[in-house]
Amino acid sequence: MIALNELTDAAQKAFPASSLSPSRDESWGLAAEMGWLMVRLPEEDGGLGFRREASTALHLEMGRVLSAMPLIPAQLGLQAIAASEDFAEREDWLERLAGGEYAPMPMLGAKLTRASDGTVSGTISGVFEGDMAVAVVAQLPGGYALVPLDAPGVSLLERPIWDPSRRLFDVVLDGFTPALILTDAAGTKALHDRLSGEAQLALAADCIGAAGAALDMTIEYMKIRRQFDRPIALFQALKHRAADMKTRIVVAEALLWKRVRDESASVTELAAAKVLAAEAFRFVTEDMVQLHGGIGLTDEHPCHLFLKRALLNLQLCGNADLWNERIGRKALQA
Amino acid sequence: MAAPQGARYGKVARNEDILRVWGIIPQNLYLPFVPISPQRPASVWTPRNPIGTDRSMTNDLEALRREVRSFLAAEAPTDWRDASRTQDDFVRTQRDWFGKLVRAGYAIPHWPAEFPGGGRSLAEQKVIYEELAGADCPRLLLSFVSTYHAFATLHECGSAEQKARYLPKILEGETWCQGFSEPGAGSDLAAIKTRAERKGDVYVVNGQKVWSTMAQFADKCLLLARTSSDGVKQAGITYLLMDMKAPGVTVRPIHQIQGDEEFAEIFLDNVEIPVSERVGEEGKGWAVAQATLASERGLTLMELSYRMRGALGRVAKLIREHGHEDDRGVLRDFGVLVTQVDAVCAIADQFLDNRINGIERMGDASIVKNAYSRALRAYSALGLRLGGMDEQYVAPITFGDLNTGNWMADFMNSYAWTIAGGSEEVQRNIIAERMLDMPREPKGWVL
Numbered sequence: 218m219i220a221l222n223e224l225t226d227a228a229q230k231a232f233p234a235s236s237l238s239p240s241r242d243e244s245w246g247l248a249a250e251m252g253w254l255m256v257r258l259p260e261e262d263g264g265l266g267f268r269r270e271a272s273t274a275l276h277l278e279m280g281r282v283l284s285a286m287p288l289i290p291a292q293l294g295l296q297a298i299a300a301s302e303d304f305a306e307r308e309d310w311l312e313r314l315a316g317g318e319y320a321p322m323p324m325l326g327a328k329l330t331r332a333s334d335g336t337v338s339g340t341i342s343g344v345f346e347g348d349m350a351v352a353v354v355a356q357l358p359g360g361y362a363l364v365p366l367d368a369p370g371v372s373l374l375e376r377p378i379w380d381p382s383r384r385l386f387d388v389v390l391d392g393f394t395p396a397l398i399l400t401d402a403a404g405t406k407a408l409h410d411r412l413s414g415e416a417q418l419a420l421a422a423d424c425i426g427a428a429g430a431a432l433d434m435t436i437e438y439m440k441i442r443r444q445f446d447r448p449i450a451l452f453q454a455l456k457h458r459a460a461d462m463k464t465r466i467v468v469a470e471a472l473l474w475k476r477v478r479d480e481s482a483s484v485t486e487l488a489a490a491k492v493l494a495a496e497a498f499r500f501v502t503e504d505m506v507q508l509h510g511g512i513g514l515t516d517e518h519p520c521h522l523f524l525k526r527a528l529l530n531l532q533l534c535g536n537a538d539l540w541n542e543r544i545g546r547k548a549l550q551a
Numbered sequence: 552m553a554a555p556q557g558a559r560y561g562k563v564a565r566n567e568d569i570l571r572v573w574g575i576i577p578q579n580l581y582l583p584f585v586p587i588s589p590q591r592p593a594s595v596w597t598p599r600n601p602i603g604t605d606r607s608m609t610n611d612l613e614a615l616r617r618e619v620r621s622f623l624a625a626e627a628p629t630d631w632r633d634a635s636r637t638q639d640d641f642v643r644t645q646r647d648w649f650g651k652l653v654r655a656g657y658a659i660p661h662w663p664a665e666f667p668g669g670g671r672s673l674a675e676q677k678v679i680y681e682e683l684a685g686a687d688c689p690r691l692l693l694s695f696v697s698t699y700h701a702f703a704t705l706h707e708c709g710s711a712e713q714k715a716r717y718l719p720k721i722l723e724g725e726t727w728c729q730g731f732s733e734p735g736a737g738s739d740l741a742a743i744k745t746r747a748e749r750k751g752d753v754y755v756v757n758g759q760k761v762w763s764t765m766a767q768f769a770d771k772c773l774l775l776a777r778t779s780s781d782g783v784k785q786a787g788i789t790y791l792l793m794d795m796k797a798p799g800v801t802v803r804p805i806h807q808i809q810g811d812e813e814f815a816e817i818f819l820d821n822v823e824i825p826v827s828e829r830v831g832e833e834g835k836g837w838a839v840a841q842a843t844l845a846s847e848r849g850l851t852l853m854e855l856s857y858r859m860r861g862a863l864g865r866v867a868k869l870i871r872e873h874g875h876e877d878d879r880g881v882l883r884d885f886g887v888l889v890t891q892v893d894a895v896c897a898i899a900d901q902f903l904d905n906r907i908n909g910i911e912r913m914g915d916a917s918i919v920k921n922a923y924s925r926a927l928r929a930y931s932a933l934g935l936r937l938g939g940m941d942e943q944y945v946a947p948i949t950f951g952d953l954n955t956g957n958w959m960a961d962f963m964n965s966y967a968w969t970i971a972g973g974s975e976e977v978q979r980n981i982i983a984e985r986m987l988d989m990p991r992e993p994k995g996w997v998l
Binding site: 432436439440448450451453456457459460461463464467468469471472474475489492493538540541542543544545546548549551 | 863864867870871876879881882883884885886887889890891893894895897898900901914915917918921922976978979980982983984986987988989990992
């Protein structure tokens with residue numbers, strides 16, 4: 218088995234920090250080629266059989282370059298199918314997805330109703346790069362199912378978002394008849410908890426990687442930008458802000474790795490790592506724009522890409538208010 | 552596994568590089584800076600602790616953990632908070648507990664193996680401190696300067712005769728304090744003005760020291776004094792071992808805002824210190840001071856972090872007592888605190904693991920300290936807020952604990968951690984200049 222450092226190095230080589238938001242489709246091809254879609258898949262299913270550390274390391278690097286490809290939802294979708302042992306077309310779908318087809322897990326909630334005839338209608342939100350998808354892995358009223366986007370009663374609607382590094386879609390169901398069932402009612406909660414925890418860790422890693430890149434970029438700028446005959450990096454008031462940003466990132470990353478390695482951590486505990494990482498990312502990018510001054514307000518400078526990704530990440534898979542309340546309630550009961 | 556990965560992080564920085572640009576207040580809160588310069592960006596995957604990969608080592612550590620745990624189950628004092636309501640009681644409790652730990656072999660795990668209970672690896676020390684924190688026994692405060700600062704100074708730089716004279720006495724309960732900081736030399740430690748003049752076989756010392764932790768109970772003092780004003784300010788400093796009962800030594804405890812007297816001033820009026828009590832050469836005391844300051848290896852903050860985590864129950868109790876169980880705003884604030892404290896435990900752990908593996912980075916210790924001290928402030932501030940007016944009525948304080956549930960006292964006491972041991976601002980400078988490689992302010996500012 219390769220060491221994680223090698224994975225990180227490979228990712229940095231394939232996606233150098235100098236190139237922000239590299240082309241989605243080229244990235245996707247590269248990631249599929251390097252087996253990144255399959256890192257968490259068991260070896261008997263043709264995957265690499267890596268643990269959470271491996272996907273975390275990759276998501277960190279993809280956050281660092283503000284990756285436009287939907288690696289997180291893709292891995293989650295793949296894991297959902299792999300975990301659905303009773304799904305008749307399991308092997309078939311695993312093979313298709315390993316080959317680069319895309320069946321994401323949505324990163325936001327769904328509002329769905331089931332009619333008496335068993336058909337489902339409503340909206341599944343948070344489908345990243347839906348234009349690439351052949352299907353989505355959705356939690357329908359009866360349990361998880363694959364929703365093929367070319368099935369009758371399924372349509373795709375792009376929802377323009379502020380974050381230009383990604384594209385977000387709704388999948389609208391109108392009398393859709395689920396056929397590719399992944400879990401029954403009993404298996405749904407277990408799969409939900411598993412995927413939800415994975416999603417939290419992946420998003421946390423994306424935040425930490427991107428926050429680190431944002432801070433690096435900000436410090437570089439502060440060293441170059443001169444006012445009053447000196448680089449602004451010399452001003453202690455600004456240095457202290459940089460130090461606080463660094464502190465937030467390093468501390469949030471420490472919690473992330475601790476939770477990544479704690480196989481017994483609950484979803485709430487994994488979400489705590491995401492909330493802390495996303496808040497650190499927000500903290501860093503808010504100041505990134507401020508410290509860049511006027512140039513930070515321009516569309517041509519990448520500051521805004523970081524800020525917008527940070528603010529979107531905060532909303533994905535449960536926002537800070539929701540999770541903080543749950544964390545507090547759980548600690549109160551402890 | 553550790554060595555090749557550690558090499559990726561670049562060269563090990565030397566303490567003196569850091570101290571040269573940075574005078575700290577070396578109180579017992581001090582965290583050392585041995586770290587390393589970051590060659591890789593912050594969020595790089597941190598290589599992990601070989602402890603988990605070496606089965607025999609893991610087994611040994613778990614055996615030690617069981618051994619310490621069973622000792623603590625039988626011997627850890629449970630009533631120490633009630634027995635620490637006055638300073639005299641606190642001192643008695645501390646001496647009793649230190650004596651017990653010495654006899655059990657857990658007081659000085661970082662000392663060499665020739666001392667009973669010494670010769671423990673950092674990984675073993677970490678296990679011992681985890682268990683001490685988990686059992687909520689008193690922290691060893693009174694003996695801290697003796698077992699860490701005095702020990703490291705004597706062990707690294709003391710003469711054979713000095714070691715033989717003083718180290719065994721520390722285990723018998725002799726306590727030391729530090730005479731480093733002065734009214735005009737806080738963050739800028741090298742600016743000390745206390746003078747030592749050589750007269751025959753003695754130095755005659757005059758001056759004033761401040762913020763000396765528990766000097767009022769100390770038998771001996773690690774003293775920095777100036778023997779020369781020539782050259783750079785670090786060059787004329789000499790390191791002396793002073794008897795606190797010597798004529799001319801006056802100690803005045805400092806009444807702190809929360810009612811404690813953890814620190815003291817020391818006034819020196821023609822105090823005679825034999826030349827044999829000098830550590831290292833005359834004028835070379837700054838180098839010796841580095842040994843003093845590098846003595847603590849991050850265990851204290853790890854221990855304190857886990858103690859704060861254990862004390863989150865005090866906030867939960869307040870929430871219940873005030874009927875806030877379903878107040879979403881309060882629950883969120885509590886949730887934020889819980890995560891903040893968990894994260895401090897994680898970074899303190901990671902810091903020690905990195906040390907154990909030799910892969911610390913320059914500035915890591917500053918991050919741990921600032922993260923802890925801010926969490927401590929947030930912890931006590933939330934308790935203070937939830938406690939409301941009740942907390943404004945004076946209640947008894949507990950000596951020697953940072954999370955006592957007396958929220959006013961805890962809140963005020965939390966400033967000790969943002970100010971002492973290198974203030975929060977000094978730590979930020981270190982993070983910015985040493986970790987982020989931002990430029991230093993030009994020298995030679997004159998106003």
